[in-house]
Amino acid sequence: MTQNKISRRDFILRSTKAGISAATAAALAGLLYESNPAKISPQSGHIVEPMDYSVPPIAGKTISIVTGFSRSAAVTKAVELLGGMERFIKPGDNILLKPNVGFSLPPRVCATTHPELIAQTIKLCYKAGAKKVFITDNPINDPKSCFELTEIASAAQKNNAEIIMPRQDYFKSVTLKGAELIANWPILYEPLKKVNKVIGIAVVKDHKTSGASMLMKNWYGLLGGNRSIFHQDINKIIVELATLIKPTLVILDGTQIMVSNGPTGGSESDLKQTDTMIASCDQVAADSFGASLLGLTPDDLPYLVKAEKLGLGTTDYKSLNPLYAKLRE
């Protein structure tokens, strides 16, 4: 049995549709055609200048050292000696506090910045007219657990400060001008962009690779990615971080310092009572004094020497005529 052929009209219609489809396929292939295979070339990242949050220096008011066991009283006094928080914060400023939130451990083991100190600093900021206080860190342990167990989350909440979690999309690959290590490396950039003043708050801790973990090492918490690789040249990365961030003010807590099993500690037997609080505009000087609490000199900590050479501060904190105060016990 023969089948009926399609009509001429149907044939032309069908041929036209087939022709258009074939032409579209060919055109798409032509448009997307690429003769060279993709290149493997490292990207340069977003090039950044050092981020300067500092305020103009006042001679003789660069570093203050207060003795006392109460963290809140000591920090209030230490900042007051430098001219009060009003010197650092203008009404309407947005402030970023960068504490050490590294480990999911309770405040009593002092592996992280003490919540009492954070609470008082937030209060001082708001009293000086701050618009909003933010807190951030990229901890080593689970971030949420770290902020909660260190009680920094509750200190922030009670005092109306906002915690910025180290979410993946808050990091940005940056290249610091002249830096070798911070090259196309993810940095916790979003919080830094949000504010115009940055305050570093750290604790004095024993640290095997670098000798001691204090204010300068604390900026490590702004690094993302597989940052553990930087321990191969820990001094360089610490100095590059201190170059990247020029803070408004730094506060170093030497009330209870970790003298062994640092930087995690985990036991109160790792701590030593030294009852000291340091506020400073020069993080190198503050760390140099902090080293003395651990029985170290700046020469024991190569990153301090390197930072001084680069003009990031002075290791000879005495030359800055520190302002001393002793709180009544």
Next chain:
Amino acid sequence: MKITTSRRISQIFFFVLFIWLCVVTTVGEKFWQIHGWLVNFFLYLDPLGAIGTALTTHKLYAPLFWSLITVILTILIGRFFCGIVCPFGALHQFVSHLAHGRKKTELITLHKYHKVQNIKYYILFAILIIAAFGKYSSLQCGLLDPISLLTRSINLLILPIIDNLAKISATSRFYQTSLLTLTVFLTFVLLNFYKPRFFCLYICPLGALFGIINRFAILRINRNLSKCTDCKLCNAHCQGSCQPAETVKLSECLLCFNCLDDCKFNAIDFDTADAKTGQVSPDLSRRGVLAAAFTGLLTLPALRLFGVSYKDNNLLRPPGAIPEKDFIKRCLKCGQCMRLCPTNVIQPAGIESGLENLLTPVMNNRIGSSGCQLDCVACGYICPTATIRPLTLAEKLGKGDFSSKGPVKIGTAYVNRSTCLPWAFGRPCLVCQENCPVSPKAIYTRPNSEPQNETTLLLPYVDANLCIGCGICQHECPVGSKGAIIVTPDGQSRENRLFL
């Protein structure tokens, strides 16, 4: 209100409750976090887990006692759990409703009873035989149990996808068996296009269990022959495909009550009448039961032929896990520990951990935000069968009353000297030593005998007596792939010691 409307309300209620309980399985103290919610509600009501663990362990763990309520109610009124409580059943019913047209004649054909439905009874028998192997028994009911399966699918697939897209958790969540979870979940959901409630009709071992124990149910679906006009409309929406218009298969009846609603002549009743129109027991043959038993008898040794068995003692389990030979007798594979773990280190086991251990919890220190957190005992508190024992912090850390016993060891870390940066390449590192959370540290250093440049190179060593196997070192190790410091299950508290 129509009885089907109240049935629908109940289904929606339990489905929403189920999802809500999955959402609140999050560590924290806010109202939408675990604080106080009875998140194991459905797992406790599920008698399959209870019967399975009773067969394997010869005991009934306290919270599983709740399933007695379900059993007794089923004995009295039939498979109410399937029809009005089960959230997986509700999902299937909803998808089936969307998947098929509304033409009554087509629906009557679609909902025809099929003898193959009995395969679920054979699946149940095989699972129970595997659980009744005595000394060699294994609990595999969790693979197909609808509550475990749905808990896994929501907690380890749907919620993490939403969480990662909406960035609710500070760090993204990962589950290494996501492809398996997705395939199983999607397959069962999409099979509703082929046959409404495919899973409930052909697969569900829990439904099969209810189908067997409802044979003495006091209230039953009855067709009143004096009123019936033989229109067959009662078959059109029958969720259990039990054909109320013919001899109703009562073992298949899910108590959806659609037939009551569909009958225009009030010929269908749910009452105590003499069930002349009903068949109580499932269409099982002696041959089939024997075949199922044979399948079960062959399956367990076959799973163990894979070569990774409890004797190898090579699985890294969460802290508080009971010894391996008991572990596989209790674990429901529900995934609650994996969902709750704040650091996401507890992962469902893939086939590399042994077929028998598929989907049981193992630790993968390279996934998640930071090994096993020192001050955390969440997994033990959520485990519905105490396969991971609820530890107190003092017990986990070996403090207070437990100081003589020492901390709970998950395993022991080994430095791989051929990939460790200081050992292999003479480069400074010590990230592992820094992050070791115990005090005194289980990782200590010694200087390299050949001094490098001006500074001495320090090399990491593990003190196996102090190491608790938390895996934080392995998580932080900068060396790619598995890291250069690797936690193995050696020396774990639940098994034999490592050293003589």
